[in-house]
Structure formats: structure tokens, C-alpha cells
Amino acid sequence: MTLNVPHFDPFxxxxxxxxxSVGFDELFSKxxxxxxxxxxxxxxxxxxxxxTYVIEMAVAGFGKQNLDIEVADSILTxxxxxxxxxxxxxxxxxxxxxxxxxxxxRAFSRKFTLADTVEVKNAELIxxxxxxxxxNIIPEEKKPKKVEISEEKE
Numbered sequence: 001m002t003l004n005v006p007h008f009d010p011f012x013x014x015x016x017x018x019x020x021s022v023g024f025d026e027l028f029s030k031x032x033x034x035x036x037x038x039x040x041x042x043x044x045x046x047x048x049x050x051x052t053y054v055i056e057m058a059v060a061g062f063g064k065q066n067l068d069i070e071v072a073d074s075i076l077t078x079x080x081x082x083x084x085x086x087x088x089x090x091x092x093x094x095x096x097x098x099x100x101x102x103x104x105x106r107a108f109s110r111k112f113t114l115a116d117t118v119e120v121k122n123a124e125l126i127x128x129x130x131x132x133x134x135x136n137i138i139p140e141e142k143k144p145k146k147v148e149i150s151e152e153k154e
Contacts, residue, residue: 040108041080051136055112060128061105067130069123076112076120078130117142 043057059067059080068079082105114120115136122133 053134055132057130
């Protein structure tokens with residue numbers, strides 16, 4: 001027996017819902033941005049504990065002076081500006097001819113949407129790998145709490 005289960009695509013659902021909704025344009029824009037796949041630079045997102053995360057980004061060739069990390073309105077933006085090899089060749093007056101060029105040296109901007117309670121705690125650049133440590137800081141009033149049951153008074 002074959003069971004036909006309809007396929008639910010939340011992204012097309014958001015697109016269709018936006019046709020009849022007012023005031024949700026920023027939310028639908030975020031859904032749209034999440035569906036765009038960009039391959040440069042490659043990255044990993046790891047959950048390292050109950051409330052901790054690490055974003056790793058391969059940024060070979062970029063130094064600290066080429067990278068900028070900013071958090072604004074719950075959007076983490078990582079940008080890299082790379083000085084082109086042609087510019088450095090002109091400065092050094094040393095002509096370089098590539099026989100093969102497989103390492104990308106282009107600018108990039110990568111954005112991550114963070115929950116309101118997530119903070120960037122640290123960033124480090126080691127061996128061409130940018131690591132951002134994030135922590136989900138849950139306020140006391142949002143944490144689960146036990147409610148005691150009192151005895152019935154007569």
C-alpha cells in the first residue's frame with residue numbers, strides 16, 4: 001500500500017503567505033535569504049554544548065586586517081576584503097604569472113541571523129580558519145521553573 005503524503009515546503013509557503021499578509025515583509029525577506037545558497041567562503045556551524053555554538057569559516061589568505069565582524073539587529077555579518085594580486089604586483093614591481101590559480105582571493109560578505117539571546121563571545125583566526133564562539137544566554141525569566149503545589153486549606 002502506498003501512502004501519499006503531500007510535500008510541504010516552508011519557503012514556498014512563506015512566499016504564498018506574503019501575498020496576503022501585511023507587515024511581515026522583513027520576516028519573509030529573511031526566509032528568502034535563507035534559501036539562497038552561496039559557496040564562498042565555506043563554513044560550518046557546530047553546536048558545542050547546550051547553549052554554545054561555533055561558526056567556522058575557511059578564509060585562507062585573509063589576515064585579521066582583511067576581516068570585519070559586526071552584529072547589528074540580530075544579524076551577524078562577516079566581510080572579507082582581499083587586496084588583489086594585481087595591486088600587490090604593482091606595489092612590489094614584481095610581475096607574477098600564475099600557472100594555475102585555485103585559491104580564491106575575492107571579497108565576500110556572509111550573514112547569519114542570530115536569535116535575540118545569542119551573543120558572539122569570541123573570534124579567532126588560526127591557520128586560515130576563522131572561528132566565532134557564540135553563546136545563547138537565556139534570561140532568568142525565560143528559564144523553566146518549578147511551581148510548588150500547595151496543600152488545600154480547609
